[in-house]
Amino acid sequence: MTTLWDTTGSAVVKALAAERRTGGGVTSGLALTLVVVMEEKDTADVEAAVSIAASRHPMRVLMVIRHNIEAPVPRLDAEVSIGGRYGPGETVVLRMYGRLALHAESVTLPLLAPDAPVVAWWYSETPEVIAYDPLGVFADRRITNAIRDADPAASLHQRAADYAPGDTDLTWTAITPWRAALAAAFDTVRVRTNAVTVFGNPVDPSAQLLAGWLSSRLGIAVPVEKAEGKYISSVSVDFADGHQVTLRNDGHKLVMVRPNQADSIAPFPSRSTGDLLAEELRRLDPDESYADALGAVTGLTGLNDRPAVRTHIWHDPALANES
């Protein structure tokens, strides 16, 4: 690992090349560059997540930590490492102080792996408008996490209003097992669906997205009813021929209850942020199903038809706070 204090972007590029030569690493395996926008306090969580994801996708990880923008003198500190505690990939931690934080792209652009897709991930709070952050403008895929926003319930509406193809949210990734189980439950049914209800926490973004997805696929309104539990506790489906199927989250098990049949139980492991991130990195093209679900939650249409490219909007938090 190389640590650079009060350095410049070009020195970081050189340090990375040197580390690669001495470490015996080769470029052959880089599939993407992941830019993580985070805060100092998140370091441990991000490290844990990145090391899981890096073991499944060979990538270069740039962790951008912005420190107090009001600092009078801009400064850049960097840590360059290959292998080690962040997993098998290449990792650069960039700490930016002062006004440099508003020009983070000037440091990250030369560090992006040549011609490989760029994924931006806001670990904590996503900017209200992604185009405010130049790191999001340069990314081909953007991963947000509504559950960590100040007001998760309102957050999905902001994400929908600001949506561009290539955005996804980890609260959506989290419900893939639910969606897989529901799709499997529908596999053997050949009749129309009359009603579906999601039971759980009505303000949880995951519960809302699950209801949104069901509603976008089935063409009926799907309510989220208040029930025990922080997230999603069960989903019940009424079919046109009168039979009802219920899927219930029972700790680490998913129980499917059907009439005249023994309950079927499937494993339902809880997944870490690293697992979710790894799932996100599997696909680097826009996720149309997410856009449809988000549209159904918020009532907005045509999300998939929006342009995929954003233009940077200059946004100075210092000025924004004054006004």
Place this chain on the structure above:
Amino acid sequence: MTDSTTEASAEDTEGNSAPVETPADDLVEVNPLRDPRDRRLPRVPEPCALVVFGVTGDLARKKLLPAIYDLANRGLLPADFVLLGFARRDWGDGDFESLAKKSAQEHARTEWNEDVWARLSGDIMFVPGSFDDDDAFDTLAKTLEDLSESHGIKGNAAFYLSIPPAMFPTVLQQMERTHLASNAHSGGWRRVVVEKPFGHDLDSARELNKLVDDVFTANDVFRIDHYLGKETVQNLMALRFANQLFEPVWNANFVDSVQITMAEDVGIAGRAVFYDATGAARDVLQNHLLQLLALTAMEEPVEFTAEAIQTEKLKVLRAITLPQDLTRYAVRGQYDQGWQAGERVVAYTGEKDVPADSTTETYAAVRLGIDTRRWAGVPFYLRTGKRLPRRVTEIAVLFKKAPHLPFSHTDTEELGHNQLVIRVQPDEGVTLKFGSKVPGSLMEVRDVSMDFLYGEAFTEASPEAYERLILDVLLGDSTLFPRNAEVEASWRVLDPLEEFWAGQQPEKYRAGEWGPKASDEMLGGDGRAWRRP
């Protein structure tokens, strides 16, 4: 009129058990929650049962049962699934479950998860009986019928015949008698999985195919060639048909020769009786090597479907020609005693249960041609053997040398053929070998290789071949399974070779060497040499 009234009143008296007729516009054709754009959702088979015959065998314990656990662990088995074992043991469900648990724990690829097992173990059943026991098969048929209701498998079942081919007629006859193989009778689908060997020559293969295809429909027969389940073999098609870079040079104008190697470092390890009657050519060349050849040489399929790919593979297999001079271009060998990886190993004829005068080959190499416009004149060298220095399977495409080199002869002395090597196992990946200048003031060109390692670029562990193939059987996708016509076409290639070899003594080679001398001379005579894998 009267009929319908009586029917209606009959329903009334029966009370609420009568089914309610669903109006036509309440029916849907497809699952509304499945969307081809939604690639996060896994492909999960319909509810079904997997019935394994010979469940106590080696293959079942080491590959099959662990693969089923792995599938369950990855959430790829349907919610309604039953694993049904059939063998001649005085067992209950519990005994079989504990055997399955033990083999899954020992050999599974994914980590152990007690919850997953707890769920799976409730769906594991056992029917005891021997294959000629009518009662046992009646019980099996009855059990499957009962499961249709109680476990919601809807009559769907796949039968895995993990048994010696000699037992096939008996088992298939029993299945026909009890209607186990009938799609119509079961109300769902019925499929059968057959392991190699698919016969020992063309006639026996035809007989076997007829036997299986008569009981099941030809489309419901899945022949497992586990090489085709490997990630790199599937990648071969992506490499060739998804890229613009390789296909233009993939023909006789640019390709000098192709070498396909499947080497094993082990001996015959407990398979003496089977192996001595079979030999390397029937065991490996006829199926694995010819399948790899077919995938390397086939034309582009019109679409990526099982049928289209099988059509192209069959065309290539039928275009294969044998060399005129078999004495030179068909070599077989047998390992002698020697040293391998620092250990002394015995000769083939010294292995347990092998007759001392056995003439069975443990090594086979042959030069084949393909009579098509694309490949005419390009030799395909195939070799396989046991007790070779290392375990490796690869396909090497060697390109012609540049027609003119502007460098002086001494500059390019170390420059060989450009090569594209597809490494099937181990270290799955692709290597490209080309000439590059040696740094310095002199113009010297030498070979360097560029490696693409699957495990590095896609670090997600590739599924085990059996996992993939079992899943495909349950999904009904036959893309990765050879059809009966392919098996017959392969035997048509091998039969003349076996005929030529019959009665000859195989050449001896020392264990731990790359095969007999005659094999090196076969390429040496053509001005070529085997690649050292």
